[in-house]
Amino acid sequence: MVLAKILVLAALATVCTSVTVTTFPCSGVNPVGSLVSVDVDPCPAGSSGGCIIYRGTNATITVTFKAGSSDSDPTAWFYGYVLGIKTPYPAGSSADVCNNLKSGNCPLQSGSEYVYTGTFQVLQSYPTISLPVQIDITTGLASSGANEICFLIPITIK
Numbered sequence: 001m002v003l004a005k006i007l008v009l010a011a012l013a014t015v016c017t018s019v020t021v022t023t024f025p026c027s028g029v030n031p032v033g034s035l036v037s038v039d040v041d042p043c044p045a046g047s048s049g050g051c052i053i054y055r056g057t058n059a060t061i062t063v064t065f066k067a068g069s070s071d072s073d074p075t076a077w078f079y080g081y082v083l084g085i086k087t088p089y090p091a092g093s094s095a096d097v098c099n100n101l102k103s104g105n106c107p108l109q110s111g112s113e114y115v116y117t118g119t120f121q122v123l124q125s126y127p128t129i130s131l132p133v134q135i136d137i138t139t140g141l142a143s144s145g146a147n148e149i150c151f152l153i154p155i156t157i158k
């Protein structure tokens with residue numbers, strides 16, 4: 001009986017750490033795909049409907065989207081708006097969408113649903129700050145390719 005209670009508590013702790021977050025559309029971008037949901041883990045809810053993430057930890061984002069075009073090499077791009085300036089965040093291996101799909105396979109097919117997951121370090125050296133974080137999944141290069149999806153999440157780093 002004690003083991004069962006521990007397993008239930010562990011399951012609840014796992015469920016409670018991931019939160020479907022409020023997203024906002026990117027300004028001036030007309031994505032060809034559609035966003036279904038975004039979860040961030042861990043994500044204690046912030047006052048703005050965003051997430052509070054802590055320095056010295058990792059954060060995982062799970063994005064469910066429906067592709068609006070076919071593509072064999074989609075890329076994930078991440079930006080933080082620091083004092084209003086769009087600043088690239090190095091996505092590392094998380095930039096390769098095909099290698100980070102939990103559901104679906106590449107090439108992307110228009111009309112199909114996919115689940116992308118990326119894990120990121122929140123370095124201890126990051127400042128304590130609240131900022132919008134922009135996530136783009138693009139076909140081709142970000143500067144010349146089409147946006148499958150593009151959205152913003154309010155994030156607070158503590």
